[in-house]
Amino acid sequence: MSTILLSICIATYNRADFIAETLDSIIPQLTNDIELLIVDGASTDETENVIRKYTDSNQHVRYVRLTSKGGVDQDYCKSVELARGEFCWLFTDDDILKPGAIAAVKAAIGEGNCLVVVNAEVCDSELTETLVTRKIDAYKDEQFSADDMERMFVMALNHLSFIGAVVIRRSLWLSRERELFYGTEFVHVGVIFQKPLPEPAVIISEPYVCIRYGNGQWKSRGFEVWMFKWPNMVWSFTHISDKAKRLITRRKPWRNLAILLYERGIGAYSAHHYRKYISALPLLGLWKLCAWFIARFPEKLLANLLYYFCRILMPDKMFLYDLNANR
DSSP states (O other): OOOOOEEEEEEESSOTTTHHHHHHHHGGGOOTTEEEEEEEOOOSSSHHHHHHHHHTTOTTEEEEEOSSOOOHHHHHHHHHHHOOSSEEEEEOSSOEEOTTHHHHHHHHHHTTOSEEEEEEEEEOTTSOSEEESOSSOOSSOEEEOTTOHHHHHHHHHHHHTSGGGEEEEHHHHHHSOOGGGTTSSOHHHHHHHSSOOSSOEEEEEEEEEEEETTOOTTGGGHHHIIIIIHHHHHTTOTTSOHHHHHTTOOSSGGGOHHHHHHHHHTTOOOHHHIIIIITTSOOOHHHHHHHHHHHHSOHHHHHHHHHHHHHHHOOOHHHHHHHHHTO
């Protein structure tokens, strides 16, 4: 049996409608030193039947069905534990790998990096329109020494909220604290940044991944994820300066009423979220009254108002896409 250099690890759950397109983008790029490992968190739809068609016809594809869904953090950790490769690419179950991606990653691995961050473009949910051409605004590969974590943090972290960007040495992953980050939704970020890396890392500037935007399974939990879990993760790293963290996210983004307006406009913030996350907090009465009012403002009306405001004054394609989807 050939030595496996790279395991492409996909943790999936109920993605029968999308995962075939993902696999079709990966399999033509597989070579004898690459395996594709799919860990299924006990899907209840046709995901298993879709994947079996690929395992039956391709020796490089492995499928493991778990007895229960552990959650995104636990299931990706399980995929790394089960992987046979020296490196693991923690890929997603609904996005697309562009031609040449695996060859570029293998080249980066060969240069002695323990971590490879793969740039991506962002497309709409149908993959017909490009919303962002490069998640990391870089046009040449960027190398980071082992003691250059903060610069990589600033340059890459916003993109690294997307787990499909991560290619990491398996032994490094397994040597680090993981259970501490279960339930955060961003275990990979915790693994990477909990302490300095032992070897160099690199960002591949070419966007070799196409992200299917607006299709995340945590969409219904978006307020909790982006207002609490993500900033809590970003601000948890004691060896990263507060200045660097502020470049990624506010410590408490929900304190900004403009952000609450946007969250309400895209349907992520409601009276339920106010009661669950904000009502009991010891905050100024006027601010809480404004937060209460925003939570009850007519959602569709606000989406339309913000859509036309943003379209004229700050035409960000992703903002407009989110708002338009809720109009």
